Amino acid sequence: MLLTVSGPPGSGKSTNAELLAERFDLEHISGGDIFRELADERGYTPVEFNELAEEEDQIDRDLDRRLRTIAASQDHVLLESRLAGWLAAEHADLRFWLDAPLDVRAERIADREEKSVTEARAVTKRREQSEAKRYADLYDIDIHDLSIYDAAINTARWGEAVVPDMLTAAVERYDPDQDEGKYPVEGVRYEF
Numbered sequence: 001m002l003l004t005v006s007g008p009p010g011s012g013k014s015t016n017a018e019l020l021a022e023r024f025d026l027e028h029i030s031g032g033d034i035f036r037e038l039a040d041e042r043g044y045t046p047v048e049f050n051e052l053a054e055e056e057d058q059i060d061r062d063l064d065r066r067l068r069t070i071a072a073s074q075d076h077v078l079l080e081s082r083l084a085g086w087l088a089a090e091h092a093d094l095r096f097w098l099d100a101p102l103d104v105r106a107e108r109i110a111d112r113e114e115k116s117v118t119e120a121r122a123v124t125k126r127r128e129q130s131e132a133k134r135y136a137d138l139y140d141i142d143i144h145d146l147s148i149y150d151a152a153i154n155t156a157r158w159g160e161a162v163v164p165d166m167l168t169a170a171v172e173r174y175d176p177d178q179d180e181g182k183y184p185v186e187g188v189r190y191e192f
Contacts, residue, residue: 010105031081065192
């Protein structure tokens with residue numbers, strides 16, 4: 001089984017991906033962890049490295065190539081990243097998108113990173129705009145196009161206690177024999 005969990009910063013993507021991977025005994029591979037490792041290797045904070053990625057597109061390409069290769073070559077994995085659904089594409093059994101309103105996500109980020117909500121909101125908004133532009137420029141991906149996902153969940157509506165159960169139920173009830181077809185991932189330039 002190959003699952004993907006995607007979503008913007010503060011959406012609950014990492015928390016829910018970790019729980020889902022644990023429930024189904026899947027290896028959890030986080031694009032954010034790989035990104036932070038790459039940043040650390042080069043002596044940058046994740047925010048600095050994200051800004052550097054605006055100028056050096058090879059940073060995104062290196063990360064995304066790793067995730068795409070994993071999706072194409074491994075089973076029994078849960079990939080978690082902003083682009084996991086797009087990168088895993090036809091290899092994924094199920095693709096999930098988690099989200100929440102920006103104000104809710106900013107509060108979550110401020111809490112975990114011990115910064116003001118105003119600062120978290122501004123940094124998050126800028127980061128999302130930067131990433132959306134890079135994804136479009138590099139791969140022709142419109143990050144706002146959720147049509148490829150099997151389920152999109154507003155985590156602010158149900159919260160931490162319910163969303164993992166919703167995802168678990170979707171996976172448990174998935175029957176490949178009854179599957180009439182997932183949305184294709186088309187028009188993406190996988191040029192790493």
